[in-house]
Amino acid sequence: MTTQRQAVLGLLAQHEDQIVSEWLQEAGASSGRLTDAARRAMAVEASDVLRTLRTAPQADADPEQFQAAPWTPLRQVLEALSRSRAAQGQSAGDTSQFVLAFKRPLFTTVQRTVADPQSQLAAVWAMSTLVDKMAQWTVSTYQQTREDIIKRQQQDLLELSTPVIKLWDGVLAVPMIGTLDSSRTQVVMETLLQRIVDTGATLAIIDITGVPTVDTLVAQHLLKTVSAIRLMGAECVISGIRPQIAQTIVHLGIDLEGIASKASLADALELALRQRGYTITRTV
Structure with missing residues (x-):
């Protein structure tokens, strides 16, 4: 499976612009409900994740061990994405859906460039597992961020409710x-x-x-x-x-x-x- 991951990471570098474009389309960036600033923010988020994904993991990085050291740069990018969206009031579901929308352009790229069906299946499985872990990580970070915000607000309310x-x-x-x-x-x-x-x-x-x-x-x-x-x-x-x-x-x-x-x-x-x-x- 390591060979398939390396092959897919190579495809990410070759087709980065196309993958980002398809990811944003899948995530609804073209929706009329979004402002231009929101679309630009989504494009930056997608580019950061994709760039980190293709450069950070080591060859032996296993998606099943997503909390291991090789995935630290990617986790940090996802944490920043999740905290930013939490601060803007977006839901954990919206954040995870944005990450999960990454699957379709990945699968499409593999189908277009990998001819062997068995290699296709192995690569799709490996990347599907990784994207699922990424989405789960954003949800965990989002929940922790919201808890921190609530605690800070409670502390502020306590101080405001007890004036000297x-x-x-x-x-x-x-x-x-x-x-x-x-x-x-x-x-x-x-x-x-x-x-x-x-x-x-x-x-x-x-x-x-x-x-x-x-x-x-x-x-x-x-x-x-x-x-x-x-x-x-x-x-x-x-x-x-x-x-x-x-x-x-x-x-x-x-x-x-x-x-x-x-x-x-x-x-x-x-x-x-x-x-x-x-x-x-x-x-x-």
């Missing part, structure tokens, strides 16, 4: 909205501690008005955050404790002794200002 606000000189506030979990609490803690260092704040208000429920796990997360704040030399006030949450905390036996708490963010800010010697008076 400067309410007054030396006073920071973190309005919490939604359910607290370990990953989100970690983001809150890291962001808040960094802002304490950056601003020299001495008091942080954690407002849980937007937290729907408080259970043992949520309370533990809050206590850890308070402990970390104190280790940085600052104090902490928890605000937004509604009557239902207060009853839940009591029933669960959660000890918040030593932690200042207020019913609202306004009350917490008033406490913070009073501790710093400010007096709030009505002018009218």
Whole structure:
């Protein structure tokens, strides 16, 4: 089978332009739905894959061992193709279909140039196996890329959903909205501690008005955050404790002794200002 692969690789070099043209036609590059830029991008992708395919593999490279070292350059080209399409919002199916469209021009080239039927069959089988592996690799890379994008977006959303606000000189506030979990609490803690260092704040208000429920796990997360704040030399006030949450905390036996708490963010800010010697008076 190695002889057939070498023969086909030689045909790729001789008929590269024709194969690329037939590949693009098979992949639907002539469709009126595609823009000129999309057609040019597909042509570049096809040319890169074909050029790498005919130059990268060693003579003993086995398509069944597609993750082996000889196929590394081709895998890298396919990974770049898949990541680019994933970033553009194209589906894994569209990407794999584009690679699988490579089969017809390959088979057509073999039929035109290889006379012996047995050699034709061996060459077609070898290249069919390779193209299938290539398509599978693009799907795997696409899935990994999408997972990375989703994780990055989740991290961005976490950071956006936990802003640290400067309410007054030396006073920071973190309005919490939604359910607290370990990953989100970690983001809150890291962001808040960094802002304490950056601003020299001495008091942080954690407002849980937007937290729907408080259970043992949520309370533990809050206590850890308070402990970390104190280790940085600052104090902490928890605000937004509604009557239902207060009853839940009591029933669960959660000890918040030593932690200042207020019913609202306004009350917490008033406490913070009073501790710093400010007096709030009505002018009218």
